[in-house]
Amino acid sequence: MTVVKWNVRAGAYYDSVVLMQLQRGLLELNGVLDAGVVMATQANRDLLATNNLLPADISANPDDLLIVVKADDDNSATEAIGKVDELLARRKSSTVSEDFRPRSLSAAIKQLPEANWVLISVPGRYAAGVAREALELGKHVFLYSDNVSLEDEIALKKTAREKGLLVMGPDCGTAIINAIGLGFANRVRRGSIGVVGASGTGTQAVTAQIHNLGAGISHAIGTGGRDLKSDVGAITAHQALDLLARDPDTKVIALISKPPSPAVATQLISAAQETGKPVVVYFIGYPAPARKIGNLHFAVSLSEAAELSVGELENRRILQSSNSRFLRGLFSGGTLAYEMMVGLQASLSPLYSNGPITPNQNLKDPLKSEAHSIIDLGDEFFMVGRLHPMIDNDLRIRRIKQEAADADVGMILFDVVLGEGSHVNPAGELVPVIKEIREKRIGELKSSGGRVAPNDFGGAYRDHREHGELEFVAIVIGTDEDPQNVQSQVSKLEDVGVKVFRTASEAVEYVSLRLSRREANQFVQVNLEQLKQPLAGINVGLESFYESLTSQGAQAVHVEWKPPAGGNERLASLLAKMKSKKEN
């Protein structure tokens, strides 16, 4: 008959390597069938239960260490539990040169003054404190630890940003700085693709694939998964993009993340555009707004992100002019309106519609546009007793006038859908209205001293566009066999300065490039030269990360870290109080 015995050790701190080794040590003992060595959290208790290792009458707190042994017989179980201390001690003696190891961060830095990075993988509740200390000592932080609070993350990143330092993480699994992998990282050749990764395995998959495709990595900067949530505001991702933009060795940037919060996405897309370098964006599980918008390329999988990055190694700088006012899209085709929403939601914010994709895009009153708005004029709301806007332009003409009267509007976008069943000459009806609006605006501009070339409509309008005037953009859907003559429809529109596209995708790219915000960086730039110095790191936490640094040829020091007061939290808080009194 099998017997289960256990032992509870209250409040003491053990690192997870010690716990794993203890469990393995127990399993090797005579007669032991299974063993569990865990902190007694609810999740871990459930796990033990799944493995039939949780006796019903056990009592332990989440901070307690719980050791369970299942054995062939009572003797073996008792003997195994009795060997716990010995096994814990055996593990101790196996670590090398422990005596020479510093026991604090500041001591470690004295030992390795050129250290520019601190790697932290201590348990979550201690990690923020160590990170704060590292920042105070002027070091970049690679924060592997999870279970760090959001408040701590925000505070740490704000401090880091003020100092021009990086905090990669918390819960950052992977980075490659100067050819040295931090945390979990594949060995890849150096090259000219930089990576900003809010996901650890995402960064691993992309960097490994880039290597496998024959290219290499300049730096892969991790941010931690929460960086792109609105609370944190992508502080690290923005620093990283800025750094890679300035790095002459980085020719292409790959930006990998789970879908960011909408406002954060807009800012990041804008920052990515600002880099001027080709940026391959993969927001996992987020519909790609387009294949390509200017210098941005959107991937649909990790491996495609790698492929596109390698393909884009030829550096191209893109000149972008910008229109800082609002878009009003007035569509007869519901699907075209929807596709514009999908394509523009990544770069325009806030964006509203009577055919929203997400609830927060819902336009309160379909009759009144707000900020950037896309209106489907063929929606049922407008359709009772009225012909479809593909047949009757009245509703759209009135709405164009309404939008043009709004001084905050910088662009009016509309579709012209030709073919059977549609109006015989939609451009013929729309052009006079556009001309009238144009002439009114030119009159106003003339009287205020603006530059005008009135004999050339197209030219005049282009000049006005450059002056930030109202732009008209049209998507014309049609074929050369359509009854309306697509070429003449296009010409009519172009003659009054309308920018015409034949597919929605081209319009998405144009509108996005014209209207997306450009904002100068507000933060202290991370020192690029320092980043390029040979990596020297101080490791606090998992010893395997230290070993991995040295095996890659990086200078490193491992801190023989213990939590304050050996993990006894009451004692720790007493000590902290005494310390702060002394300082005051």
Place this chain on the structure above:
Amino acid sequence: MTVVKWNVRAGAYYDSVVLMQLQRGLLELNGVLDAGVVMATQANRDLLATNNLLPADISANPDDLLIVVKADDDNSATEAIGKVDELLARRKSSTVSEDFRPRSLSAAIKQLPEANWVLISVPGRYAAGVAREALELGKHVFLYSDNVSLEDEIALKKTAREKGLLVMGPDCGTAIINAIGLGFANRVRRGSIGVVGASGTGTQAVTAQIHNLGAGISHAIGTGGRDLKSDVGAITAHQALDLLARDPDTKVIALISKPPSPAVATQLISAAQETGKPVVVYFIGYPAPARKIGNLHFAVSLSEAAELSVGELENRRILQSSNSRFLRGLFSGGTLAYEMMVGLQASLSPLYSNGPITPNQNLKDPLKSEAHSIIDLGDEFFMVGRLHPMIDNDLRIRRIKQEAADADVGMILFDVVLGEGSHVNPAGELVPVIKEIREKRIGELKSSGGRVAPNDFGGAYRDHREHGELEFVAIVIGTDEDPQNVQSQVSKLEDVGVKVFRTASEAVEYVSLRLSRREANQFVQVNLEQLKQPLAGINVGLESFYESLTSQGAQAVHVEWKPPAGGNERLASLLAKMKSKKEN
């Protein structure tokens, strides 16, 4: 001073062309500055107000016709309102050969017995009745009308399915049958790309672009936007896919829709796979699960859907075997788990995870898989006091055993992430467990008489796979420079019959093809030969649709339709009661 005058006409029916022409007629009168002619719904009143055409003291019901005129002076306004009857009459006399027009659907069919289609564009509240009549007469229905109830749509489509007839719509803007455009349709050359479109302008944009790229359309079948919601269950889309699959002139199919309900998406994807033809899928605004899964190609824009369709014209048939049991994915990399979710949610249902994309995918207990499940074993839930599963395989090995013990599990999928920081030999730890599970299963199979080739592990396992045994699939992320030796890790796994992929995308394709459901069609097939006969149509509603049919060379009859009892609903319901009494 401008004067606004108005006129309310209670309860009478006018079609929207008449209303538009009346409004235009009023605008041409002397002294008239603006005019509005609308059914007095709230939306239309708001529109009038936006155009300063809504006097404060107006009183009218939504069923009433409201005529408003704004003029230079009182005289002009009064005169314009006085001309309303005359203008309505003038419009009447302009239509041609009205006398010879049938006034009912059955009369029209007597006039054109070869008619196989009925086009319906009468106001929404009458449309279902006309459609029902058309189905009873054995005709396919093109239902342009909007504002038709969901209940009516479901009832109509179920009736149609039983009869092997199509109901395209309601709110179906566009179709092309046998080179004849119905509703709004671009003129395109005939060709071998078939389209199933749940969106009108989507279909127009794609068919026009296909034409512009030099290819052509076999048929473009509209479904109406609500067809792909779970209530309707994509009845028309399924019929259309089946029809195009059987049509030898259709070589490639494009399937265009806003994102369907999840369960509907799974069934449609499965039906699209079943066609065996290349199918280009574009669910607008839905993240593409992959570039390609077998015969399915996923586009990210309307124009790309057209480009991929033209590119796929070379017909390829794909042989697929199938495993009808459940997937259990056990990941150390959170991002890889998430990318699998994105890739598999379209084809596997129900799919659960402790890192869900949508709330309905949330796995109640991370310790217990359900149906298809993807578990991120590196999630914080599992991580308190425990090493990451990239370092410590214990948790994963236990979970693999747990999943293998579940007879409903057909595939265990896992990742092996190599590189710095990771376990030195993960395959070495995983392989013995897989081998043990295999041998146990082989033993069971042997004793039940299954075919086994025990001297060749790989071969034996492949045989078992074909017998529906437990499959193991791995994604190995690594490079040739990684400390673990990626080739030997891959070989170790392959030696025990694990199917190994080096990217998540390849695994998505494989798993999706292996595990997605295949169901035979349960419905009466639409007659393909009939569809290929020259299109002859009966038009009920917008006269312009009739004109467009004849201008394309199709035979057509226009019904001089009026609502029952001239739109007087009380009278209509009395008449209906009398009629049903007579029949009883």
